[in-house]
Each structure stands twice: as C-alpha cells, then as structure tokens.
Amino acid sequence: MTYLLLALILWLALWALNTRLANGPSSETRAVSLAIPLIFGATLLAIWELVVRGLDVPLVILPPPSLIAQTFATQTAILWADFVQTFVKGALTGYVIGCAAAFLTAILVDRYALLKAGLLPVGNFMAALPIVGTAPILVMWFGFDWQSKAAVVVVMVFFPMLINTVAGLGETTAMQRDLMRTYGASYAQTLTKLRLPVAMPFIFNGLKISTTLALVGAIVAEFFGSPTLGMGFRISTSVGQLALDMVWAEIVVAALAGSAFYGIIAAIEKGVTFWHPSQRT
C-alpha cells in the first residue's frame, strides 16, 4: 500500500513540477524543453516500478524496470548478437537495397509519363497494404537467415520511398523549369541541378518513414522462421518461456536502434536540406 501511495504522491509532485516548468518564464529554452519530457518519462518509469512492487504483479505479466535494466546489463552479449543479426544484417542491408532500388525506379518512372500514370496508383495502393504479410513467402524463398529478412525489408520500404521520390521530382515550379529551358539545359542537367535538390525534402521523408518500416520488417519476418539468433526470434522464444524481462530488454534495444536510426537520417537531412524553410528555424 505504501508503494501505491508513494506512486500517487510522486505522480502529483512531478506533474506539478512539470506544470510549473511548462508555464514558467523559461519554458521555451532548450534545456527546459528537453527536461520536461525527460521528467515525464522518468515519472512513468518510477510509477511502473512502484506499482509493480506495490501490487506484487507477477513477473510473467509485467517485470519492473529495475529488473529489465538488470537483464539488459547482464545479457549484453546476446543482445548485441541479436542486434547485429536483425538490425545490421537484415534491416540495414534491406534498407539500403530497397531505398536505392526505389530511388532509381522513381527516376525511371518520372521520365516516362505513361509509367508515371500507370505505376504511381499501383505504388500508392501497395504502400497501404499489409506488405509484412509477404514475410512467410520470402522466408520460404530466401531461407531462414538474414537474407530473407533483408528481402522483406526491401519490399516494405520500396513503395513508400518510390511514392515520396516521384512526388519530390514533380515538385518544381513552372518558372524553375522555364529558367532551365532558357539555358537550353539537357535532361541530365535539369535533373541534377534542379529537380533532385528540390526533391530532397521528399526523399528524406521517404527515408525517415522507411527506417521504422525496416526494423518492423526485419523483426516480424523472424516470427516466420529464423536461425536461433535475432531480435524477433528472441522475443518470440522468450515469450514462450515467459521470460518477459528478456523480451523487454529486446524491446529497449529495438527502441534505441529505431530512434537512433531515425535520428541519424534526420541529422543528415538537416545537413542536406538546410535551405528548406522547415529546417531554417
């Protein structure tokens, strides 16, 4: 009971603190903008810990954060091996191949009006489908190892990337195109000097969406068969053994990998599209 009471008091105290910070004079500074969500996150973790202890929640339902942290710290070797298998070999390989293929296809599609009129609606349609369902087929074709995971990732990232790139390449204004015509510029010159730079914000949007999809694809594909290694494999077997602390540790890895991946792409975007109004503030 004391734990629960403590949780309640903690919640009220920290929420009051955040309210003061958010409505205070320095709420727009960088430090405070960063501190508020961190305090909120820490509060949730603390309450999770206290409630699990207070109510004696069984470990097979919800392990406390302290135990998850402990598992994370002691099992780093396994977690690292799983990370390399799923993220570096599966997700990253598939991401690079899928995005590159989609980019080249987009340039081809953009060049021919007929292809654009025909392929774009199909691409839009495909992007809304549960493509992750192709996982069992691709696992059958490419075997249990990371190649099949990379293949699932390729299929998953291809269409969102294609649509975004084609949309970006069409983003030039009539005046910009006329300017290039008055210079008698060739197709290649117009592409490299005008249309690709204009498309960059869209291309990066596709790249950012694809980071999450890549990780989802690689993990879910492992549910359909994998070597005895990998984040998806570990999650499904640990769930079977009711070792939920291990599951949560893998989820922490997935969360860290996912946000770091996204963060890196976003940082590159900032460097490349520094000129875009959305990046200038």
Add this chain to the structure above:
Amino acid sequence: MAAPDLPVISASGLDLTFQTGDGPVHALKDVALDIHKGDFVSFIGPSGCGKTTFLRCIAGLEQPTGGTLSVNDMTPDAARCARAYGYVFQAAGLYPWRTIARNITLPLEIMGYAKAEQSARVERVLELVELAGFGAKYPWQLSGGMQQRASIARALAFDADILLMDEPFGALDEIVRDHLNEQLLALWARTQKTICFVTHSIPEAVYLSTKIVVMSPRPGRISDVIESTLPKTRPLDIRDSPEFIEIAHRVRDGLRAGHADDA
C-alpha cells in the same frame, strides 16, 4: 550578330491560339514588330493582352501557331539553344540551396564554362548589379530587391545580347522599384544590350524605354507603338518634366482605346 540596321528581333503576322476547355483563346493576333540592337522596349497593357505571351514566344517558351518570328536571324528555339538571351522572371527564382554566387554560376555550369572563367564572371556581374560581397550569402538571407538584382546578374552572366524581362520589379515596393529602375538604366547604358521589358506600370514603361508597345486584350494585339523622345540619360526627376507627362498621356490613351473595344 545582326548588322546594326537589321532588326535583332522581328515578328510579323504572329498568331498564337490556346485550345482550352471553353474553346480557343486568341492570346496573340497578327502581331508585327521590329526591335533593333540597343533598343529598350517596354510592353504594357492590361492582363490578358498577351505581353508576357509575346515575350515567351521570343524566348522560345511558347510556340506561335502562325506568322514568323526571328531572333538574331534564327528561329526562337534555335536562338534559345544558342543562348542568345537572358530571361528575368517575375520572381527572382533563385535556388535556395545555392549561394548567390553559385546561383549565378548555374547557367555557366550548364553552358560548360571553365571554372576560372566562372568565378571571374560572377565577380563582374555582381559588381554590375551592386551586389559585390554578397556572393557567399544564401538567397533567403537577402531582401526581395537584392534577390531580384541577383537574378538579373544571373541573366547577365553569360553575355547574351538580349535581355528579356517579365515584370521583374512587379512584386517590389515603390521605393525599391525606383532604385532598381535607375540601376537598370545605368546597366543598359553600360552594356548596350537590347532589352524587352514587360510591365503594368505606365511611369516605369515611360521612364525606362526608347520604345513603348501598348497592347490590348481579346485578342491580344499591339494597339500603339510610341517612340520615346526622352534623352538617353534620365535622372529620376525627369518624371516631372512636361515631355515625360505627355508620353505618359499617350500611353494611357492607347490603353483606354484598347479597353474601349471590349465594351
């Protein structure tokens, strides 16, 4: 290069009809005009009179449906590919991902100038438009007037004899516009270019031009061509002289006459 007595740009019987959903639109009908080397020609008229369309025809950006049009004794398309003119649009249209200097090198890169030549030319044209020292800035760090000057520099960079300008100062405020008009005249005097200039503003047209072409809509056609009697050097206060006011009157009458037909 055309001989001094031959026109640089010559149009006769020029027609352009757009097919739209509501039937054909006669953007230009039977337009005939000769422009000589060193002329400063303004095109003025209400919207829809075809002044911008005519400029775009000269630039080879629109295809006339009838009549003949030659630029430097070539077809407009051939002239475009021979880079016979620089075009300045209503908006500066500078690429935000390139610095001012790199924006000006854009046409030079496309036309294959050597690197050293490129930077020499950038320096020169930046000086011409009084933007020396701003080469490393990005367009969005400059005011609207400075951006438009940079876009003029971009059009000057490759030494075309003809400058086509489509309401280049239309989006700027009166004070900046006066200043840029003065600068443009100085630039014209120094470079001896042939300039075609589309505008909405009567004072601007009279102040700048050696020849004012008044156009009227539906169908787009030339209703009057006025040769300016003003001297070549024109301080801003020339706009208060009786001569200036008289030319402005003629232009206004021409515009009214064009409008009267539509009623």
Add this chain to the structure above:
Amino acid sequence: MRNVSPVLMVVAVLLALWYLAVPVMNIKETVTQLERGGAQVVPASAQERRGAGHFGLVAKNTFAIPATFVQDRPRLPAPHQVGAELWDGVVGKKITSKRSLVYHGSITLSATLLGFAIGAGLGILLAVGIVHSRVMDKSVMPWAIVSQTIPIIALAPMIVVVLYSAGLQGLFPKAVISAYLSFFPVVVGMVKGLRSPDAAQLDLLKTYNASTAQGFWKLRLPASMPYLFASLKIAIAAAMVGAIVGELPVQGGGLGNRMLTGSYYGQTIQIWSALFAAAILAASLVALISVIQRGTLKRMGLS
C-alpha cells in the same frame, strides 16, 4: 477513364511478368516430380540438376512448362491458382468453415475495426488535450513523436501472451495491438490539424471574444479534418498490420494465422490467397475512409 488505361497496362505487365516467373521458380521441383513419374528429363541425374541454373532447366525441359503452373505446393503459385483459391475461399466454403477466407477475414476485420476505433478515439482525445494543455504538450508530445520511430510491433507477441495469462483472449488482445499502432499516427496528425488555423483566423475569433470551446468547435475542429482523415488512412492500415501480426502466436484463426499455418505446412497457395485477402481488405478499408473523407470535406466545402 484516361487515367485508368495506364494503370490497367501496368497491372497487365505485372501479371505477365508473374506468369513468366512461374516456370523459372518452379522448374526444379516440377522436373524432379516428372522424373519420378517416369518422364525423360535433362539432365537426367538429380546431382547434375542441383548445380544447374533455373533458366537453363526451363530451356532444356520445355515440355515441363505446363506442369509448373499446376503444382500443389509451388514455390511461386500462378496467378490463376491464387485466384481460384481466393474464389474458393470466399464463395466456395461455408462462412463458418475453418477454410473459409470470409471466416478468417471477419476475425481479422473485427480485431482491426475494434482496435482502430479505440486507438483513433483515444488519439483524438489526447490530441485535444495536448492542444489545450501546455504541460501535456511539453511532456507527452515528444514521446508521441519518438514512439513513431520505434518498431512497436515487436511488442505484439508479448501483449497477446500477457493478456492471455491475465485471462483475456480472443478478439481483445489483437485489438489492443491494433489500437496501439493506430493511436500515435492519429495523435500526431490531429495535433497538427488542430494547430493548423493561422494567427489571423485565431485573432478574428479573439475579436469576437469567443470562448475556448467555441474556438474548438467552430475553428480548430473543422480545420483539422483534412489532417485527421489523412492520419486515419495511415492508422487503419497500421491497425490491420497489428491485427495480422497479433494473430501469429494464437490459434484462433484470422488471416495472419492462415499465413503462419500455410508457412508451417508449405501450403504456398494458402499463404498467397490469405495475403491477397488481406490486401483486398486493407485496400477496401482505406477506400472506405477516402469515401467518407470526400463526403465530409465536400459538405464542409473544403474539397
């Protein structure tokens, strides 16, 4: 109509490529099968065939090509096989049958819709809270954005099992996953939408001395509609993925379960037909939202 023919052409080309790929993908198994049936195949020994390329095998055994289209467990089923299975699963079986795609589809659909309703509803509520409370905005919004970069779906098997051990099974655990996946896109889209009125529009209401509630109902909510519908389309597709993945670890049926059992037993045609059923279902749901969107925006004069 002008826009339809290129699409049909692309679809026809894709189908043709698919048909062309079938013999190449299936030739090895087919040739082995035919050899067991006593046919003369080139090369004759299994040893040699193992090293041979797929294209070479097709070229040397042209007589085997028709057989590649009628395999029981092909590596790549032909389009008409998938179509037949799909037709049979939808129309040919009683809807209560375990082999009916309507039966499995309805299980997936109900989990998707329930999860979508919960997720979208909570998402809209949270968005309203975020727009009106500074502290919620500052505390929760960064997490909502970060959470979109996290492969939340990794939680799916755990949620199902945990809820199962807590005594909950059937529809609800899958709906929880669907709700979770559709929640964040709606929050982010709706916050953007509720904030879309510009300063002049907000100032106008201020000059009328309008209350916060009036500002919400008369300006913010209508202005948010295009954003809301855009995010609802993403959300329902995500909810569907959630339901399918949520069905993987349980035995209760559903399209995801159909794919998993198909992959266990090598029933490729079953996997493909379940995949197409899921695709058709997802596309119909997105199309349905598009129709509602068009109707709503038209009535509001926004389209």
